[in-house]
Amino acid sequence: MQVKGAAVAEEGVGKKHGFCAACAAFEYNLCAAVSDKAPSNREQRNGGARLVSSVHTIPARRIIRHPKEWSEFVPIICRGWAAVSLAALDGRRQILSFLLPGDCVSTAYAWHSISGYTVEAITDVTYRNFKRDDFKSIILKYPDLFELFSKVWTEEKTQADQLALDLGRRTADERIARLILNLADRLAKRDMMQGRTMEFPLRQRHIADAMGLTPVHVSKVLGEFQRADLVEIKGRSLTIIDTAGLRRAADWH
Amino acid sequence: MQVKGAAVAEEGVGKKHGFCAACAAFEYNLCAAVSDKAPSNREQRNGGARLVSSVHTIPARRIIRHPKEWSEFVPIICRGWAAVSLAALDGRRQILSFLLPGDCVSTAYAWHSISGYTVEAITDVTYRNFKRDDFKSIILKYPDLFELFSKVWTEEKTQADQLALDLGRRTADERIARLILNLADRLAKRDMMQGRTMEFPLRQRHIADAMGLTPVHVSKVLGEFQRADLVEIKGRSLTIIDTAGLRRAADWH
DNA sequence: CGGATAGTTGAGTTATCTCAAATGCAGTGG
DNA sequence: CCACTGCATTTGAGATAACTCAACTATCCG
Numbered sequence: 001m002q003v004k005g006a007a008v009a010e011e012g013v014g015k016k017h018g019f020c021a022a023c024a025a026f027e028y029n030l031c032a033a034v035s036d037k038a039p040s041n042r043e044q045r046n047g048g049a050r051l052v053s054s055v056h057t058i059p060a061r062r063i064i065r066h067p068k069e070w071s072e073f074v075p076i077i078c079r080g081w082a083a084v085s086l087a088a089l090d091g092r093r094q095i096l097s098f099l100l101p102g103d104c105v106s107t108a109y110a111w112h113s114i115s116g117y118t119v120e121a122i123t124d125v126t127y128r129n130f131k132r133d134d135f136k137s138i139i140l141k142y143p144d145l146f147e148l149f150s151k152v153w154t155e156e157k158t159q160a161d162q163l164a165l166d167l168g169r170r171t172a173d174e175r176i177a178r179l180i181l182n183l184a185d186r187l188a189k190r191d192m193m194q195g196r197t198m199e200f201p202l203r204q205r206h207i208a209d210a211m212g213l214t215p216v217h218v219s220k221v222l223g224e225f226q227r228a229d230l231v232e233i234k235g236r237s238l239t240i241i242d243t244a245g246l247r248r249a250a251d252w253h
Numbered sequence: 254m255q256v257k258g259a260a261v262a263e264e265g266v267g268k269k270h271g272f273c274a275a276c277a278a279f280e281y282n283l284c285a286a287v288s289d290k291a292p293s294n295r296e297q298r299n300g301g302a303r304l305v306s307s308v309h310t311i312p313a314r315r316i317i318r319h320p321k322e323w324s325e326f327v328p329i330i331c332r333g334w335a336a337v338s339l340a341a342l343d344g345r346r347q348i349l350s351f352l353l354p355g356d357c358v359s360t361a362y363a364w365h366s367i368s369g370y371t372v373e374a375i376t377d378v379t380y381r382n383f384k385r386d387d388f389k390s391i392i393l394k395y396p397d398l399f400e401l402f403s404k405v406w407t408e409e410k411t412q413a414d415q416l417a418l419d420l421g422r423r424t425a426d427e428r429i430a431r432l433i434l435n436l437a438d439r440l441a442k443r444d445m446m447q448g449r450t451m452e453f454p455l456r457q458r459h460i461a462d463a464m465g466l467t468p469v470h471v472s473k474v475l476g477e478f479q480r481a482d483l484v485e486i487k488g489r490s491l492t493i494i495d496t497a498g499l500r501r502a503a504d505w506h
Numbered sequence: 507c508g509g510a511t512a513g514t515t516g517a518g519t520t521a522t523c524t525c526a527a528a529t530g531c532a533g534t535g536g
Numbered sequence: 537c538c539a540c541t542g543c544a545t546t547t548g549a550g551a552t553a554a555c556t557c558a559a560c561t562a563t564c565c566g
Contacts, residue, residue: 086414089504092422096414108410111403117414150364153406157361160413161339161349161370167420168465169345172554203512212421217554219513251342425522456544467523472545 052134057126060201064127065105065119073129074109077101080125081201085118085209095210097159098122098202100186107153110135123201167212170251175211176221177250180231184240200238225249305387310379313454317380318358318372326382327362330354333378334454338371338462348463350412351375351455353439360406363388376454420465423504428464429474430503433484437493453491478502 055078058064064075064082082099084106096117099105105119110132139149166175187198204218211218225231230246232239240246308331311317317328317335335352337359349370352358358372363385392402419428440451457471464471478484483499485492493499 086418088418088422089506092418094418094421096417106410108407111400112407114407147364154361154365154367157359157410157413160410160417163417164349164413164420165339165341165345165347167417168347169341205512214555215513216515216556220515220554223514253342458544468545469524469547470522473522473547476546 053128053130055126055128057124058121060121060123060125062121063118064121064125065117067116067118070113070115071109072113072132074132074135075105075119075127075129077103077105078126078128081122082125082127083120083122083206083210085120086116087118093118093209094212095206096163098183098206098210100192101190104152107149107156110139110149122203122206172211172213172217172221173224173249174251175213176207176218176225177230177246178252179207179211180238180240181246181250181252196241196243197237197239199236200233201236306381306383308379308381310377311374313374313376313378315374316371317374317378318370320369320371323366323368324362325366325385327385327388328358328372328380328382330356330358331379331381334375335378335380336373336375336459336463338373339369340371346371346462347465348459349416351436351459351463353445354443357405360402360409363392363402375456375459425464425466425470425474426477426502427504428466429460429471429478430483430499431505432460432464433491433493434499434503434505449494449496450490450492452489453486454489 060080065071067087077099079101082105083095084097084099085093085095087093097103099119104110106114106117108114113132139146166178170178183200184193184196184198187193192198204222205215207213207222208215208218222233225246226233228242228245230240230242230249232241246252313333318324320340330352332354335358336348337350337352338346338348340346350356352372357363359367359370361367366385392399419431423431436453437446437449437451440446445451457475458468460466460475461468461471475486478499479486481495481498483493483495483502485494499505
């Protein structure tokens with residue numbers, strides 16, 4: 001499938017703004033990373049360049065990227081939630097990040113064939129594969145697109161570093177509270193919050209794998225949080241009831 | 254101080270190869286990151302561009318970068334060991350990486366003013382500050398220098414992700430064994446190993462802060478390792494006695 | 507309805523932490 | 537050269553956060 005300039009009207013990200021999906025993705029990420037600047041008009045700029053990409057839809061629990069795969073595509077999430085993880089030899093898993101619509105699995109994919117990471121759909125996911133070389137040259141061609149990209153890149157690193165701080169130095173309660181607040185923030189930037197309520201498709205084993213804990217323990221902590229009226233989890237959605245309390249529990253800035 | 258092409262003869266990295274310090278640093282990092290390719294001749298290429306930089310030397314334990322500082326310089330280590338860390342509000346610290354000669358504090362510094370990180374000298378350290386804008390434009394000007402840079406960047410991210418896996422999913426023994434093996438690898442790439450012996454200036458609190466543990470516990474683990482004849486630590490140097498055993502303890506690939 | 511996956515709860519275990527005291531060791535000033 | 541101060545390390549005893557195991561319940565989906 002070929003995408004040229006403003007030619008794509010697509011579900012989720014693409015649809016919303018009605019221009020090139022890759023740019024939309026980065027605009028999203030830029031918002032998340034840096035400011036609230038409204039997406040600008042980028043159509044004519046990419047008018048000349050051709051960004052080859054293909055859309056895929058995959059059901060929940062399915063693998064999007066296998067750790068042994070050396071792909072030459074840059075995947076960007078259009079709809080749904082996914083998880084990027086790393087595994088030790090004996091199978092212990094660590095989830096490095098949850099991907100939301102507009103997220104790139106990793107900006108590193110833009111430069112090199114990467115392997116070792118597992119990307120897994122949490123909900124049904126639709127994503128878009130960009131050919132690395134095209135992606136790369138588009139980014140390098142337009143300086144402010146590159147600027148955007150480098151911000152996303154930096155933001156990605158910041159997140160990774162914060163994760164290390166969480167895993168190394170915070171208690172289970174703090175970690176889980178932070179995860180919730182973090183997700184709430186990211187969803188808010190995407191207009192995916194209904195007030196204080198968010199869609200929350202994560203299973204407790206996802207939370208456990210992301211925060212270096214056991215599902216059993218996650219259950220206990222989440223139970224406490226609910227009994228303390230910090231949050232309410234019902235069905236597959238989560239409502240933050242006591243923001244201040246949750247922040248306190250999270251040792252939030 | 255101005256550095257132009259091959260004009261610099263400098264201690265450590267620079268001296269060894271006798272060409273532009275920034276390139277040398279990246280060559281080093283490239284070696285560490287990707288391959289063993291011998292540094293190529295890069296003089297004439299940078300002949301036209303001017304890279305402004307200044308050299309600083311700082312005693313052990315002193316801060317190189319304060320978390321509240323928004324600097325417009327990209328610091329690269331020339332000599333000595335340093336640590337990059339992040340702190341929570343209440344002072345809990347997580348060391349994200351140890352910097353060796355040739356390392357850039359973070360490639361993210363090349364694009365943005367970053368704050369929040371502490372960089373601290375472990376031994377006496379001499380480092381070089383490059384003006385960000387110059388640094389940036391040099392990198393963008395020469396495609397294969399950019400290629401190099403992107404590899405370092407990717408490697409940095411890989412390390413951060415592995416750290417998360419370590420902190421989230423591995424035992425104290427594994428973490429410490431891996432840290433040692435990791436450092437040995439990195440030092441070997443820099444020709445800084447004498448056989449199986451390396452200079453080892455880390456205090457146990459550095460190891461603790463890097464691996465999300467307590468100094469007390471680090472002491473105990475290190476004690477076991479020595480009693481089990483895996484390593485020997487004497488003065489400020491460490492010798493790997495039983496590589497296979499240490500690897501086993503580390504759950505090494 | 508049945509079979510799988512997910513979540514809850516309790517009891518007992520363990521890795522790691524905290525506290526504290528003792529020792530070593532390096533640099534400083536008298 | 538010695539005493540002194542400030543760090544670093546070692547060691548032990550006791551505390552605790554998080555884990556394991558296991559049984560039970562709830563939820564989902566064909």
